Amino acid sequence: MASSKMIDLNCDLGESFGSWRMGNDEAILPFVTSVNIACGFHAGDPSTMMKTVALAASHDVHIGAHPGFKDMEGFGRRQMALTPMEVYDLMLYQIGALYACTKAQGVLLHHVKPHGALYNMAAQDNNLAKAIADAVYAFDPNLVLYGLSGSALIAEGEQRGLTVYSEVFADRTYQADGMLIPRTMVNAVITDYDRAFAQALLMATEGKVITADGVNIPIKADTICMHGDNESAIAIAQKVHHALNLSRTP
Template identity: 45%
Template sequence: MTTTQRIDLNADLGESYGPWQMGDDAAMLALVSSANVACGGHAGDPDTMAATLAAAKARGVTIGAHPGYPDREGFGRRVIPMAPDQIARMVACQIGSLLGAAALAGVRVAYVKPHGALANLAADNADVARAIARAVRAVSGDLAVLAISGTALEPAADAAGLAVFSEIFADRAYLPDGRLQPRSQAGAVIDDPGMAAARLLRFLDSGRMEVAGGGSIPLAAHSICVHGDSPHAVAMASRIRGTLTAAGIALAPFAA
């Protein structure tokens, strides 16, 4: 490792809705360099979006749109059967909602990162990946795409002429094919901050991600995600930030 190595640390934020509160956004915004803000699909509403954007602006945190299936009860973690054109319209409208709130707040939205089941589906379904990329491009070609590393969304966004960045997950286990281990399986969620930070250091040193069952696979990464809805999110992000900084790795947004 060298002192010039850089990586982004992102979190999914703005996931409250009305009186229902999710996560500690204020604490997370003091730790991350990029914030994926819910756009009213799986979570979020106009007031929550406005508050999250203002808080991110005050902290100098780069902002991304975080569209997902309109499934509040399932937190966007269930696939809703939709044709690719329907997905494109859904994603475009959610991005547009956040852009409207951002215009009022006087902040810039720099990228788009699909949420939950939508992101997982786009990882392997090229039609869904192309629909998402098409929606982003139609809203603004200046928006970048943050995609799960090694998935179909990367080439789809690149083919659409968008800037593409890849992410890995600090708090999720990986399968040998590079996909996230399903949450329904034991060990899929990593809740030990020290274990997660140590795994990230090994990854950044080798470029290889450890997988369930043993072994490792090569992945590219411009950003590391910590899920803001986890009860361990603040402790996880704090430990990772401290560990990486101590190792001489600078935390900086991938999209300025």
């Protein structure tokens, strides 16, 4: 089965730091079309960022910055009470750090996708969403902004004049309002291989998702996220890539 439109398949990479290793970056790269590289605040470090950019460039995938809260102990998944201006500043700081890595290696920075708690907060808080969109636009208005499908971040990105990709998740469960089930809930992450694949295919080909309560809701899917720290990610990405007949986007 092939989708009627080209679907981007993205994955978070470069989340190791120092001697600590996370994810299986090399193994998943052949089956995605875009990557989001940690910028050193929630994960990653300068050497990891440089190596991950080089690795991604060798697979000819789109490279994006993945900025989050400065919370390495909590992996950026804990909410922080930052003002919109503080969020604007931390976005610019981290985008700039990854841009330096791409610039030094002669490759393009394609997009920005906020990470973790920052991503989830900006999905519902218009002020934070606007700060993120403003920072991306100020850095480079040609960058694509990735955000949760149907969220405030997508709306503010469009309002700012950015190209936006509505993101959906193969391995996360959904609420009736289209928001993700919080990771603090036991049913937040889909670990079953077949179920995650089926959800990804449904969103990509039919534009809908089945909520945790069993209700079909419409959803716009420009890009599907595969979490590299999910043990089934590589197998699911490979199967989705084949089913949707994905190829690198221009």
